[in-house]
Amino acid sequence: MNSFSFLLYANQLTCFGENIRVSVSIEIEPYEEKGKNRYKRTFNRNASLFKVRQELCEDEDIKMGSNMYFLDNQKDIIRKSDEKEIKLTDNIYENVIYILHKVDELDWNRIVRDNNLEYGVNFTAENNTVSAKSKAFKIMEDPIKIVKSNYSSSLNKDDEQGNKMTNQEKKSAGFGSSLLAQLGISAGTTHDVDTVTGNSSTSTTHYRQEAIITLTMDKIEPTDEFEKAVDEVIHSNSSFEEKRKSLDIIKEEYGSYWYQTIYMGGKLDFHDTKSKTSEITDSSTQAVEIKLELSVQPFNASCASTNNINDSKRQEEKNELIHFTAIGGTYYGNHQEWIKSLEDYTKWGVIKRDNVTSIFDILDEGMQKEIKRIFTQVILQEKTELVKEFELEPQQNFQVIDFHVNLKETEQLFANVLSDEFALQIDCKNKDKPSITLYRIKPQTGKKKYNNIEIQWVKVGMEC
Known part of the structure; x- marks a missing residue:
């Protein structure tokens, strides 16, 4: 299994009460460019490794994931379950904190971050799901279970329309009037024209499920910002009507709902539309008089004839439009290669969501009771x-x-x-x-x- 070592050099710069400012240098071994990944951060003196992990996970540059581990002074991995009990200062050895990155291990923090799974949702007028602007909760424990499956669904629709035009008299049809004039041809024709148009469409969706994310209440907690916004409303001196309006604004910001079950993997939507137009023309041409005189040296020729001509022609035009959309994976027209591309968890997408519930359900019972009282x-x-x-x-x-x-x-x-x-x-x-x-x-x-x-x-x- 591949892994990289990160070095966090912790040097005390200033000390104000319980706060300690440290200079953090993260180096990947082997690194491509020395000193490329070097950052300075501020931590509380008594911060636990769990708290440090949370801050580094939110850091836009570092993005510490679930596949990264703190190492103790003997370079052994510190269990995540012990991180709450170990202080940052207790784990500094010669001003260095070691972090091990197991790059071949699934990083559920990245999946959560890339798919906005810590955000509530709102529904548009078209019933589409839209992620909220601000994060409502944090996922505290690994919520992912690997469950692989393949399944498909199809929908077929056919529509055929017929249109018949009978005995339409058309003169000079099919010949070209200028040519007829030159050749001295007159023709009277009658046509029976049958035109049939048909449309058929097939919609097929292929699902490749790789994992299921289950967000139970013991695995999440509300963000401080969301909890504070709600708390200020329910404990204000405003009327119930004003409180309801304020809570509606909060729902716009943090979402009205959240999903407890999310299915990850890939989805291919194919929409195949076929259209066909058939035109059958029965032509009965009577008394076609042709007088043709040719003067071609060294011969002279002339002829006159009258004919009855029966002819049937069929014209058919077909069109086919195939449109597809892909969620997750890399698709270049090969279905098996697309499935293989989903072995990379960083290419997973959300293919389905279930168990929607109110965004306020993530709050404690006391706050939920107040909210229900406001809305009841x-x-x-x-x-x-x-x-x-x-x-x-x-x-x-x-x-x-x-x-x-x-x-x-x-x-x-x-x-x-x-x-x-x-x-x-x-x-x-x-x-x-x-x-x-x-x-x-x-x-x-x-x-x-x-x-x-x-x-x-x-x-x-x-x-x-």
Whole structure:
């Protein structure tokens, strides 16, 4: 197995309380250019190797991956499970910290980073998935399980249309009028033309699954930025309505949802569209009179003839368009080579996502409870109204009742009429003046007066 050694030279420059500034030099052995990879970073004096790993993992230059290991003073690999217990200063030997890079080992940190798997998602109007702008959570443990499989799906669609044109008289058809004029040919023709157009399409998707990523709650934790943004909203003195708007803004920034199961590998989408146009022409040409005089030295010749000609011609035009898209791997037209290219995990792509859930589910129970309280609808008001003294003519089947209830945009009105003679319909288009229409459901022969019809109504909305 190939591996490279990284050397981190740690030199104390300044000390402020618990902070220590160190000069970090990372050298790859064998390195292509001496001193090429050399950086300076700041760490806390008491930072654990686990914390150092997190910082170096986020570092745009270093990008410490899961296939990189700290070495102790005897150059033995330090187990990742022990990194939380070992301080940075405890592992410095002669101002050097050693890191071993196993380049042949899968780096799940890189897979996560390259595919934005620590970001929530939002859905567009077309139901497409879009990664959020900011990172909502961090993956703390290896979430990858190697599960290889191949499968395909296909969809076929055929569409054929026929169009027939009968007995269309066309003169000079198929000959060219200028030539006919020169040769003195007159022709009367009738045509039966059958035109059939057909379209067929086949969509085939080939999947090559290499691994499954499962993000359970014990493997992730929210980022400090996401947690702080939510905490400031739920503990603010704003109204519930204002808090809801603020949380909606947070969802735009960090995503509304996240996926707990992600399938990695490659996907090929082929879309084969074939179109065919067939035209069959039956021609009956009668009384074709040809008078041809040629004067060719040294001969003179002339002829005249009348013929009946029956002819059938078929013209067919075919077109085929093959379009494909590839996710993951390297595809140059050879399916087996494409599968082989996916042996390189750095070429994997996301081929499927499952188990979508709310982005707020990654927060602790206390914060989730507050968020649910902000978004949960409750009964804000309930009452029984008496509709007094109204009359209906025999031809009149309904009565509109105005309700003096103010509704906000997030509030709804539900009602029920306590009568076996009426049904009702609620109209809340005008939030300031909702109305209820009473519909008579029993026949009536004469004018009838109604009194004290009971309507029970409930206003539901967000708790303020």
